[in-house]
Amino acid sequence: MTLLQLPDEPESLWLNTVKLPEFPKLEDNMKTDVVIVGGGITGITAAYLLSKEKINVVLIEAGKILTGTTGHTTAKITAQHDLIYDELIQHFDEEKARKYYEAAVEAKELIHSIIKEHQIDCDFKEEDAYIFTNSEEYQQKLETEMQAYEQLNIKGELTDSIKLPIPVKSALIMKNQAQFHPLKYLKTLVEKCVENGVRLYENTAAKDIEYNKHPAVITEDGKRIISKYIISASHFPFYDKQSFYFARMYPERSYLIGFKTDKEYPGGMYISAESPTRSIRHASINGENLWLVGGENHKTGQGKSTLEHYENLKQFVEKHFSAKEIVYRWSAQDYTTIDKIPYIGPITESEEHVLVATGYRKWGMTNGTIAAKICADIILNKESAYSELYSPARFHADPDVKKFIQINADVAKHLIKGKLDFSDDKLKHLQHDDAVITRINGKRTGIYKGKNNQLYAVDTTCTHLGCEVEWNSGDRTWDCPCHGSRFSITGEVINGPAKEPLKRYEWNESS
Numbered sequence: 250m251t252l253l254q255l256p257d258e259p260e261s262l263w264l265n266t267v268k269l270p271e272f273p274k275l276e277d278n279m280k281t282d283v284v285i286v287g288g289g290i291t292g293i294t295a296a297y298l299l300s301k302e303k304i305n306v307v308l309i310e311a312g313k314i315l316t317g318t319t320g321h322t323t324a325k326i327t328a329q330h331d332l333i334y335d336e337l338i339q340h341f342d343e344e345k346a347r348k349y350y351e352a353a354v355e356a357k358e359l360i361h362s363i364i365k366e367h368q369i370d371c372d373f374k375e376e377d378a379y380i381f382t383n384s385e386e387y388q389q390k391l392e393t394e395m396q397a398y399e400q401l402n403i404k405g406e407l408t409d410s411i412k413l414p415i416p417v418k419s420a421l422i423m424k425n426q427a428q429f430h431p432l433k434y435l436k437t438l439v440e441k442c443v444e445n446g447v448r449l450y451e452n453t454a455a456k457d458i459e460y461n462k463h464p465a466v467i468t469e470d471g472k473r474i475i476s477k478y479i480i481s482a483s484h485f486p487f488y489d490k491q492s493f494y495f496a497r498m499y500p501e502r503s504y505l506i507g508f509k510t511d512k513e514y515p516g517g518m519y520i521s522a523e524s525p526t527r528s529i530r531h532a533s534i535n536g537e538n539l540w541l542v543g544g545e546n547h548k549t550g551q552g553k554s555t556l557e558h559y560e561n562l563k564q565f566v567e568k569h570f571s572a573k574e575i576v577y578r579w580s581a582q583d584y585t586t587i588d589k590i591p592y593i594g595p596i597t598e599s600e601e602h603v604l605v606a607t608g609y610r611k612w613g614m615t616n617g618t619i620a621a622k623i624c625a626d627i628i629l630n631k632e633s634a635y636s637e638l639y640s641p642a643r644f645h646a647d648p649d650v651k652k653f654i655q656i657n658a659d660v661a662k663h664l665i666k667g668k669l670d671f672s673d674d675k676l677k678h679l680q681h682d683d684a685v686i687t688r689i690n691g692k693r694t695g696i697y698k699g700k701n702n703q704l705y706a707v708d709t710t711c712t713h714l715g716c717e718v719e720w721n722s723g724d725r726t727w728d729c730p731c732h733g734s735r736f737s738i739t740g741e742v743i744n745g746p747a748k749e750p751l752k753r754y755e756w757n758e759s760s
Contacts, residue, residue: 253508254575259579263322263324264315270439281306282304284478285479286308286309289484290319290613290617300441304628306442308447308448312451314449315436319613323505324428324429324431338400345638346397351635356618372430372433372533377516378518379520381411381420383523384418385418386523398423412517414570455483457488464603478602484584484607485607487745494605498585499733501584501611502581504545504562507539509576528543545558545561558580585608591616593619594639595627606621682699684697684720686709695709711751712742712748713746714732716730716731734747
């Protein structure tokens with residue numbers, strides 16, 4: 250068995266193999282028909298669909314377009330979103346479960362039609378999707394899910410084997426799903442947006458919405474973009490308006506490694522039914538075979554050292570596959586709503602011109618695409634068969650109340666724990682490229698030591714609602730265990746809901 254080494258730095262395969270265009274920062278106030286906040290798959294797709302219909306669009310992105318969750322996906326285009334359909338039938342009804350499936354199918358078809366229309370070379374390939382298990386408990390759950398497939402007329406079948414060298418008792422197949430290189434696809438959509446007159450701005454963070462005759466997005470620098478409609482496609486909604494999205498969703502991180510092997514990939518896209526999750530697909534680099542293995546989901550800012558999650562994936566690869574070298578490792582974050590269905594549509598019943606799209610539960614390629622289509626249809630005054638299903642205003646007695654209590658009890662626990670718990674003063678023993686949490690002048694302080702011996706010190710109190718952030722060793726970030734905000738080693742916001750950076754302290758070895 251070959252002992253593998255993890256790459257020193259996290260890096261996404263997709264981002265490393267595409268050169269994305271660059272756009273300026275917004276410097277002036279402006280007016281437009283639609284403002285889109287967020288340059289991921291939802292924002293770019295919505296801009297493309299609207300601009301095709303001669304709608305004037307401005308898209309702003311807090312950082313660089315396509316470098317957030319979209320640039321760190323596993324990029325499966327599938328309606329097989331784990332074991333979901335029996336659960337949807339039980340918690341809602343057959344009609345809503347069927348609409349969820351039909352929406353994912355429509356998203357896949359829309360992606361495929363755009364690829365064919367523009368002849369996009371993005372490694373699109375149809376593959377069967379498999380949920381597999383080696384557990385008798387989950388074997389029964391797969392059989393129940395198969396019954397839901399039959400009830401909803403989903404093409405599927407059960408099998409007792411898969412083509413990978415992994416022990417399984419059963420697997421549920423969903424036929425004719427797909428995978429692709431998401432950034433090769435979306436780079437072309439960006440180019441088409443520019444051709445259609447979409448104005449794109451990077452390094453332009455939205456901070457609030459202001460109402461006069463029309464709604465206006467207010468940026469961090471105080472610029473105003475007045476429009477008829479606003480689409481919040483910023484992963485976590487930048488504007489809440491007492492909708493309490495931070496209490497109606499929970500953030501999770503997941504991990505992925507890419508490795509080279511001489512073995513030919515046998516086809517298919519795979520995900521385990523039980524935890525810890527194992528997700529498997531293939532890709533290529535300049536024609537060379539690359540296998541992708543992901544999983545290890547956990548709530549953001551909670552649990553063991555994040556490097557251990559990469560190590561667990563590495564050990565899984567060493568055990569089951571003839572890997573030569575691990576060439577990539579990266580992680581992603583996404584939000585899950587309390588009923589597992591995304592929030593897509595008017596942010597509140599009284600604000601029909603402000604649309605939101607969030608809570609994709611790690612299935613962003615289809616959920617993000619259908620979100621863009623739903624938002625575009627609303628703006629174009631077209632009927633959508635899915636508006637009621639995804640309405641952000643919904644709230645159901647079961648399972649929402651129980652989940653709501655569970656999520657917020659967990660938040661309260663970590664809020665209190667963070668105030669009481671801190672490391673001893675271990676600065677003298679702090680290693681390069683590591684961090685410690687200690688008390689400096691009575692204040693809980695996070696200190697990171699760079700490879701050049703420079704120390705970076707930040708106040709660990711999250712600027713969202715005051716929880717205490719924890720060190721993420723795998724990605725070198727400060728992560729909030731309450732609502733998923735993430736900050737760089739110098740305190741800058743990487744992921745919301747926080748809008749303000751962590752307070753930074755000047756620090757050196759003699760402090």
